[in-house]
Amino acid sequence: MKKTTLALLASVATLTLAPAANAAEEPAKVKTCVGCHGQGGHSVVPNFPVLAGQHAAYLEKALKDFRDGFRHNATMQMFAKGLTDDEIKALAAYYSSQK
Numbered sequence: 153m154k155k156t157t158l159a160l161l162a163s164v165a166t167l168t169l170a171p172a173a174n175a176a177e178e179p180a181k182v183k184t185c186v187g188c189h190g191q192g193g194h195s196v197v198p199n200f201p202v203l204a205g206q207h208a209a210y211l212e213k214a215l216k217d218f219r220d221g222f223r224h225n226a227t228m229q230m231f232a233k234g235l236t237d238d239e240i241k242a243l244a245a246y247y248s249s250q251k
């Protein structure tokens with residue numbers, strides 16, 4: 153009985169602590185976003201939008217628009233101008249996978 157209970161508890165702990173299989177891997181550029189948008193895209197400051205759970209296509213377009221000068225915000229334009237299409241796609245996938 154003890155072995156069965158321990159095995160069950162170990163299985164539950166593993167499933168609980170393991171990252172979600174469909175969550176996108178954290179891109180290196182995320183560290184730059186945390187200062188304004190919070191850990192995992194959960195901003196606690198009303199001036200900065202919550203990124204967690206947004207649609208990837210929306211996030212990708214917004215970042216490209218900042219990078220290419222179609223959207224105007226000095227901080228975001230400065231950050232986005234150095235992003236490649238692949239980095240933008242990775243950031244959008246990451247933030248859209250956050251809950």
